Amino acid sequence: MSRRGKFLLGGGVIVAALAYMIYAGVSQSVVYFVTPSELRAQPVAGKAYRLGGMVQPASLKWEPRSLDLSFTLSDGKTSVPVRHKGTPPDLFAEGRGAVVEGTWTTEGYFKASLIMAKHSEEYKAPHGDEAQPGYKELLKTLKGQGNP
Amino acid sequence: MPDHWGFVFAAYGIAAVVLFGYWRRLIRLHAELSALKARREVKR
Amino acid sequence: MTRWLGWLAALGLLAGLAMGFGYAPKDAVQGNVQRIMYVHVPSILTAYLAFALVLIASLGYLFTRRTGWDRLAHSAGEIGVVFTGLTLVSGSIWGKPTWGTWWTWDARLTSTAILFLIYVGYLLLRGMVDDQERGARYAAVVGILGAVNIPIVHFSVLWWRTLHQPPTILSPERAPVSASIGLALLVNGVAFALLFLYLLSKRLALRRLEEEIRA
Numbered sequence: 001m002s003r004r005g006k007f008l009l010g011g012g013v014i015v016a017a018l019a020y021m022i023y024a025g026v027s028q029s030v031v032y033f034v035t036p037s038e039l040r041a042q043p044v045a046g047k048a049y050r051l052g053g054m055v056q057p058a059s060l061k062w063e064p065r066s067l068d069l070s071f072t073l074s075d076g077k078t079s080v081p082v083r084h085k086g087t088p089p090d091l092f093a094e095g096r097g098a099v100v101e102g103t104w105t106t107e108g109y110f111k112a113s114l115i116m117a118k119h120s121e122e123y124k125a126p127h128g129d130e131a132q133p134g135y136k137e138l139l140k141t142l143k144g145q146g147n148p
Numbered sequence: 149m150p151d152h153w154g155f156v157f158a159a160y161g162i163a164a165v166v167l168f169g170y171w172r173r174l175i176r177l178h179a180e181l182s183a184l185k186a187r188r189e190v191k192r
Numbered sequence: 193m194t195r196w197l198g199w200l201a202a203l204g205l206l207a208g209l210a211m212g213f214g215y216a217p218k219d220a221v222q223g224n225v226q227r228i229m230y231v232h233v234p235s236i237l238t239a240y241l242a243f244a245l246v247l248i249a250s251l252g253y254l255f256t257r258r259t260g261w262d263r264l265a266h267s268a269g270e271i272g273v274v275f276t277g278l279t280l281v282s283g284s285i286w287g288k289p290t291w292g293t294w295w296t297w298d299a300r301l302t303s304t305a306i307l308f309l310i311y312v313g314y315l316l317l318r319g320m321v322d323d324q325e326r327g328a329r330y331a332a333v334v335g336i337l338g339a340v341n342i343p344i345v346h347f348s349v350l351w352w353r354t355l356h357q358p359p360t361i362l363s364p365e366r367a368p369v370s371a372s373i374g375l376a377l378l379v380n381g382v383a384f385a386l387l388f389l390y391l392l393s394k395r396l397a398l399r400r401l402e403e404e405i406r407a
Binding site: 008010011014015017018021022031032033052088089090091092099114115116117118119120121122123124125 | 217218219220221222223226229289290291292293296297298299302305306309310312313316317320352353354355357358359360363367368369370372373374
């Protein structure tokens with residue numbers, strides 16, 4: 001293949017990828033997820049959704065043996081019960097944001113195939129605003145106070 | 149909470165390899181082209 | 193001059209590592225995996241800087257038709273692609289343990305992938321056109337149009353619903369970040385900027401050599 005041909009092929013692949021991404025971007029990314037209110041307004045059973053909201057406090061149930069996970073996603077107004085089979089990511093917890101991929105079922109719950117934890121733009125030291133917690137922890141250990 | 153040091157080292161490792169590799173490539177190409185230029189000037 | 197920049201950048205990167213791993217504490221929520229941020233955020237900021245330079249140099253080239261502007265645009269564009277690639281890879285490695293996925297098609301990730309492809313295409317375009325002057329002209333147009341995507345990438349997290357969190361740096365509201373983490377981020381940002389300037393001066397010299405040989 002000639003040099004020019006290779007470049008044309010490479011360019012073609014890139015243009016096609018760009019076109020697809022912009023198309024997919026406009027139709028999908030702009031409404032990356034629906035809220036519980038939006039889902040409740042017109043739920044279609046069997047349709048694939050991405051649902052985003054807050055994991056409602058005291059709604060999380062996790063069975064490590066069977067990997068059965070259930071919780072409620074809320075947007076403050078409406079909430080949707082979600083069920084999933086698998087281990088949730090580390091940042092997934094009650095009172096935090098999450099986005100789940102899956103389908104709405106006729107039984108009245110959302111069957112999630114993927115759980116994603118939403119992170120905030122907050123970055124904080126574990127113990128207040130300490131610059132050198134390592135040093136503090138070391139001192140505590142030396143004093144024999146055990147784990148901080 | 150789990151620390152995921154493996155992920156941290158993977159990210160830093162890849163960054164180091166990419167940046168170092170790109171730098172070496174610039175140096176290598178520069179040396180090759182300098183040699184080519186010198187050879188051409190000798191021919192003239 | 194270039195040599196000094198190189199040493200400064202190396203020193204800065206070492207200081208950045210010391211700050212990122214020694215000085216800054218681990219994040220309260222994420223733990224140590226948050227330290228990937230010190231590569232990820234400076235990488236995309238450097239890429240923004242590089243592509244902003246491509247925009248300025250492309251405008252400069254279209255108005256003056258001086259090769260120097262094209263040389264600057266070409267060099268900055270190539271380095272910008274390297275740093276955008278690093279952003280995507282480091283972000284993906286961070287996303288797996290924290291979000292629970294390597295990749296998702298939200299507006300931030302999609303627009304960043306598009307940014308990467310636009311400038312890969314920009315570099316390919318230069319190889320596609322045999323006539324140097326014409327190639328430079330076409331590239332300048334792509335370099336100007338491509339820059340439209342920079343604010344889209346940055347503000348996507350504010351304009352649309354995304355999985356990605358809002359910006360920490362260059363944000364309309366001050367993000368709640370611990371002083372020590374912010375300082376570590378700043379040192380790494382400066383180090384990456386120095387590295388960018390060093391690589392840019394190396395790339396410019398290489399491009400000058402290419403021009404001399406072609407002439």
